[in-house]
Amino acid sequence: MRAAIEKFLTLAKKDRRVAWAAFAAVAILLAVLPMLVDMGLGRSWVRVLNFTLIYIMLALGLNIVVGFAGLLDLGYVAFYAVGAYVYALLSSPHFGLHLPFWFVLPFGALLAAFFGVLLGAPTLRLRGDYLAIVTLGFGEIIRIFLNNLNAPFNLTNGPQGINLIDPIRIGGVNLNQTTTLAGIEFQGGYLLYYLFLALTIAVIFVCMRLQDSRLGRAWVAIREDEVAAAAMGINTRNVKLLAFAMGASFGGLSGGLFAGFQGFVSPESFHLLESIMILCMVVLGGMGNIAGVILGAVLLTVLPEALRYIGEFERAVFGQIIVDPSDLRLLLFGMALVIMMLFRPMGMLPSTRRAREFEADDAVLDQERASVYDSQR
Amino acid sequence: MDIFLQQVINGLVLGSVYALVALGYTMVYGILELINFAHGEITMVGAMVSLAVVSALAGSGVDMPGVMIVLTGVLTAIPVCMGLGYSIERVAYRPLRHAPRLAPLITAIGISIVLQNAAMLIWGRQYIPFPPVLQITRYDIGGATITNLQIAIIVLSACAMIGLVFLVNKTRLGRAMRATAQSPQVAGLMGVNINSIISATFVIGSGLAAIAGVMVSAYYGLAHYYMGFMLGLKAFSAAVLGGIGNLTGAMLGGLLLGVIESLGAGYIGDLTGGFLGSHYQDVFAFFVLILVLVFRPSGLLGERVVDRA
Numbered sequence: 241m242r243a244a245i246e247k248f249l250t251l252a253k254k255d256r257r258v259a260w261a262a263f264a265a266v267a268i269l270l271a272v273l274p275m276l277v278d279m280g281l282g283r284s285w286v287r288v289l290n291f292t293l294i295y296i297m298l299a300l301g302l303n304i305v306v307g308f309a310g311l312l313d314l315g316y317v318a319f320y321a322v323g324a325y326v327y328a329l330l331s332s333p334h335f336g337l338h339l340p341f342w343f344v345l346p347f348g349a350l351l352a353a354f355f356g357v358l359l360g361a362p363t364l365r366l367r368g369d370y371l372a373i374v375t376l377g378f379g380e381i382i383r384i385f386l387n388n389l390n391a392p393f394n395l396t397n398g399p400q401g402i403n404l405i406d407p408i409r410i411g412g413v414n415l416n417q418t419t420t421l422a423g424i425e426f427q428g429g430y431l432l433y434y435l436f437l438a439l440t441i442a443v444i445f446v447c448m449r450l451q452d453s454r455l456g457r458a459w460v461a462i463r464e465d466e467v468a469a470a471a472m473g474i475n476t477r478n479v480k481l482l483a484f485a486m487g488a489s490f491g492g493l494s495g496g497l498f499a500g501f502q503g504f505v506s507p508e509s510f511h512l513l514e515s516i517m518i519l520c521m522v523v524l525g526g527m528g529n530i531a532g533v534i535l536g537a538v539l540l541t542v543l544p545e546a547l548r549y550i551g552e553f554e555r556a557v558f559g560q561i562i563v564d565p566s567d568l569r570l571l572l573f574g575m576a577l578v579i580m581m582l583f584r585p586m587g588m589l590p591s592t593r594r595a596r597e598f599e600a601d602d603a604v605l606d607q608e609r610a611s612v613y614d615s616q617r
Numbered sequence: 618m619d620i621f622l623q624q625v626i627n628g629l630v631l632g633s634v635y636a637l638v639a640l641g642y643t644m645v646y647g648i649l650e651l652i653n654f655a656h657g658e659i660t661m662v663g664a665m666v667s668l669a670v671v672s673a674l675a676g677s678g679v680d681m682p683g684v685m686i687v688l689t690g691v692l693t694a695i696p697v698c699m700g701l702g703y704s705i706e707r708v709a710y711r712p713l714r715h716a717p718r719l720a721p722l723i724t725a726i727g728i729s730i731v732l733q734n735a736a737m738l739i740w741g742r743q744y745i746p747f748p749p750v751l752q753i754t755r756y757d758i759g760g761a762t763i764t765n766l767q768i769a770i771i772v773l774s775a776c777a778m779i780g781l782v783f784l785v786n787k788t789r790l791g792r793a794m795r796a797t798a799q800s801p802q803v804a805g806l807m808g809v810n811i812n813s814i815i816s817a818t819f820v821i822g823s824g825l826a827a828i829a830g831v832m833v834s835a836y837y838g839l840a841h842y843y844m845g846f847m848l849g850l851k852a853f854s855a856a857v858l859g860g861i862g863n864l865t866g867a868m869l870g871g872l873l874l875g876v877i878e879s880l881g882a883g884y885i886g887d888l889t890g891g892f893l894g895s896h897y898q899d900v901f902a903f904f905v906l907i908l909v910l911v912f913r914p915s916g917l918l919g920e921r922v923v924d925r926a
Binding site for chain 1: 731
């Protein structure tokens with residue numbers, strides 16, 4: 241698989257026409273994907289498609305913090321919540337505010353970045369698992385506040401959440417409804433898909449440019465060895481805070497999209513399990529590698545949905561439903577997580593740097609095997 | 618004042634349960650540097666198994682005193698949980714011992730999801746009540762009440778902890794465990810069978826978790842397939858608070874977290890003039906945790922971790 245991709249890449253480098261053809265094919269595929277999904281799998285899968293795009297953005301944001309800078313963040317969903325609640329509060333009947341989409345979305349991302357710095361600043365000295373537990377606590381604190389800030393004044397409407405959030409509107413067009421643009425009829429959710437796709441591509445572009453930038457290299461240096469990085473003249477404080485802020489702003493961005501898409505937010509959507517899920521996407525796909533993270537996000541969003549069909553599977557095999565499929569779904573999902581990790585501990589598509597760590601030459605390998613745990617230090 | 622005493626008592630009871638679970642986290646972390654996310658679920662399984670046994674015995678009308686029934690439940694739950702802990706280590710952690718750090722974390726999460734949903738399939742989604750087999754007696758001390766169940770929980774967990782400290786510090790197995798925690802390679806060279814020591818750590822931790830699970834379900838009178846999650850989270854926080862990898866730290870952290878939490882829940886309403894109510898209990902626990910870690914990043918009793926380049 242990897243060899244095939246590399247072969248194709250060298251071919252594409254030699255011949256620009258091949259590259260352009262591949263590019264055009266992917267573009268056309270992405271453009272007609274919602275129609276194909278709608279026809280092939282049904283309307284509910286268009287929704288799954290949109291959620292997949294949201295999760296890709298989230299996972300890429302977390303990848304900056306965990307994958308690039310090596311800071312284990314278990315409370316990432318807090319930033320997602322900030323973005324979602326900013327959109328919900330500024331654009332719903334809850335406060336009677338209906339601010340425009342193009343203001344609310346960047347504002348949510350900005351506020352999430354601020355929260356990222358707020359979390360990052362006191363935790364700069366913490367490492368590894370200590371950082372993990374503090375971020376986890378931070379995420380829980382945000383969720384508990386969202387759950388309880390309906391008294392003494394009603395800010396978040398408590399566990400009921402905020403309802404009737406304005407759908408995303410661009411230029412007077414409601415993206416959630418079936419619309420006819422330039423003579424073509426777009427089903428509900430299609431236009432949303434194009435918006436999400438555009439933003440996802442923008443996020444991917446930013447991540448790719450960041451990766452090899454001065455900042456991106458500084459992140460990797462910190463991940464590999466913080467002391468050495470500081471000795472090389474990297475301002476570890478600022479660089480770490482930037483990682484938190486950038487990751488958080490992507491989280492806030494996707495949160496805003498989630499609120500506008502869903503029309504409803506409640507603290508239940510921002511449970512710790514959600515943070516863990518996003519982390520699983522990053523690790524399972526291949527930490528630090530953008531393509532890997534995208535693959536992980538797609539896989540972990542589609543898999544639980546696909547597992548909804550086990551009811552039909554049971555009926556086909558046993559002639560009746562033996563175990564309630566909705567009960568079995570998560571069980572199988574957990575098993576899949578374990579099995580996937582056991583077979584590819586470095587992730588589906590590891591970054592070249594990590595792959596090299598695994599395929600180290602014999603001397604290095606022996607040395608690493610000598611350590612019972614962790615070959616990371 | 619009597620409210621204060623009452624909250625301290627409640628906190629100590631809760632704290633000794635946290636401490637028992639936290640010991641499991643901290644022992645595993647001390648040896649493998651791995652957050653065993655499935656540990657909370659082992660506690661849940663312990664509670665569920667003992668509850669099933671107790672309900673069956675109480676329902677069958679066997680002529681046994683209530684204490685014996687509960688004891689039978691505990692004695693069934695402990696081996697089940699030990700077996701579970703052993704198999705989890707074997708299946709999900711041992712193959713990944715040379716993998717990057719986050720890989721076993723993901724399998725731990727996977728295992729924990731599997732256990733939760735398996736428990737839901739077996740015992741259902743509803744809260745399961747603990748049968749009222751124990752006679753509760755209340756005692757008055759200084760205006761506060763303490764029940765015999767509370768005393769039993771505190772005493773039992775103290776015994777378990779003393780037993781563990783004895784095991785780790787005085788026995789051959791304990792010496793091997795400490796050696797493995799310091800340096801697995803060198804311990805291996807000295808003839809310690811590292812794999813069996815790691816297995817033993819998981820088995821012991823799971824046994825303690827089973828006891829804690831029974832205590833929680835007996836104390837609150839309820840069990841639920843999701844109960845392990847928050848309990849595990851709190852216990853892990855307690856372990857970090859005390860300094861992870863440090864046995865005394867885990868006990869201290871557990872007790873402290875329990876007391877802080879119940880005092881916080883009791884007084885937060887008065888302190889903030891009714892702005893924040895007792896449902897902020899969990900915020901309190903995490904907030905204290907964050908504060909402690911910010912000012913003492915290695916926990917209360919943890920040693921400063923020197924960076925190994």
